[in-house]
Amino acid sequence: MKNSKGKEKTRAICRTCMISCGVFMEIVDGRVKSLIGDSDDPASHGYSCRRGRDIEGHLYGPNRILRPLQKDANGEFQSVSPQTAVSGIAERLSEIVDKHGPASVALYSGTYALAPPGGMVSGAFMDALGSPMSFSCGSIDQPGKLLARALHGKWHAGGTAFAEAETWLFIGTNPAVSGLGGVPTINPNWHLHRAVKRGIKLIVIDPRRSETAQKARVHLQPVPGEDATILAGMVRLVLAEGLEDKDFVAENGKNLEELRQHVEPFTPEFVEKRADIPADQLREATRIFANAKTGGASAGTGSNMSPRGTLAEYLLACLITLCGFRAKQGDRVPNPGVLV
Ligand code: SF4
Incomplete structure (x- = not known):
């Protein structure tokens, strides 16, 4: 109008x-x-x-690219037709594949390219080429997620919905700004604010008093680079105090005794010394998390780009499984997806 x-x-x-x-x-x-x-x-x-x-x-904006550009003999960009650009790229790729094999071609997809249909088309392109060398913003800055999932096992039903959770642990991530880590990505601050109002107990582990940390019930503020130490301490406490979801673990977990042995040295006092967070605060955060009926946890770029990022992701997966915070039969699925 x-x-x-x-x-x-x-x-x-x-x-x-x-x-x-x-x-x-x-x-x-x-x-x-x-x-x-x-x-x-x-x-x-x-x-x-x-x-x-x-x-x-x-x-x-004057710098917006509206048509394909190709460098000429002088190194200057010249506008070319889409047909010329695509044929030129195909010719060059064919030469590379013929000479060095399909794995010599790698593809990087940025965040927007991962959304449909970009992700599907780029995946199909690499499949057709026969190259496994696909990378993305996720594989570059949070590779530990995929590795930890491969080591720990994937729960195909997904996790607890944020809107239903009694507690949520954020480590090395600031979803109030990034919109990642389980909080709905659209207007994340609105969702966090609403969750706090309904009584969710947020636990934030971040050296910085981030926008998300300001909403936390417990904010553990460690020295950087000790996320794996803290998570090992939390896993140890859950097992030492018998807070795990025993039925869920018995039905779905294995090698529990090995895990117990590996985390045994990570007492609250050891974690305090190494990560510089009070032992009692670690106990408080762990008890809040493990005693909740529903919850979730997510690590972000901060953990993944720090030393032992994959181990942190793995221990986080163990913690979630120990607490039984996986979507179960009868749970509400907030966003089942239109194509599923
Ligand atoms: S306004 Fe919304 S859709 Fe647009 S760029 Fe920002 S977050 Fe993305």
Whole structure:
């Protein structure tokens, strides 16, 4: 609808990232001028971020690439047709594959490229090529997640829904800003705020008093690089105090005694000495976490990019399994996905 100054306000979805916030766009003479969050949107609740609000720059900025560019003999970029670009790339890739084999071609997908259909098409492309060398933002900055899952085993039903959880442990991650780690990615601060209001007990392990840590029931503020030590201490405490979900572990776990032996040296006092967090605070956090009926935990870039990041992810997976915080028969699945 246009107002008297010729401005038009249109309800839309921001497509700058895959979060897809519901927004209003202001359009003047056919050009998008600005964007604000739509407070009536049932998913994003009025949220918009700085990047989304810079839509005019994204759409009309002088550096935006609107057509394929290829370097000429002088090293200058020249505009070429999509057909020329695709044929040139195919020719060059064929030469490389013929000479060095399919694994000589690697593919890196950024965050947005992982969303459908980009992720599916790039996966199919690499399958057709016969190369296993696919990388992404996840494999670069959080490789421990995949390795730990391979070592620990994957629970195909997924985890507890954040909206249903009594407790949640965040380690080396700040979902209030990143929207990762189990909190719904769309307007994460709104969801965290609501969860705290309904009584969720957040435990945050982060050297920094992050935006998420400010909402925590317990904030463990260790020296950096000791996440695996802290998690080993939590696993040890759960086992030492008999707080594990015994039925779930008996049915789904194995090698419990080996795990117990490996974490035995990580007493609260040892963790205090090494990670610089009070032993009693570790006990408090562990008891809150393990005594909850439902919960979840997630590690982020902070843990994964620190020393022993894979071990931290593995111990976190052990902690979640020990507490039985896996989706079980009869649990509500908040977002089953449209294609499943
Ligand atoms: S998070 Fe920001 S960039 Fe992404 S859809 Fe929402 S407003 Fe747009």
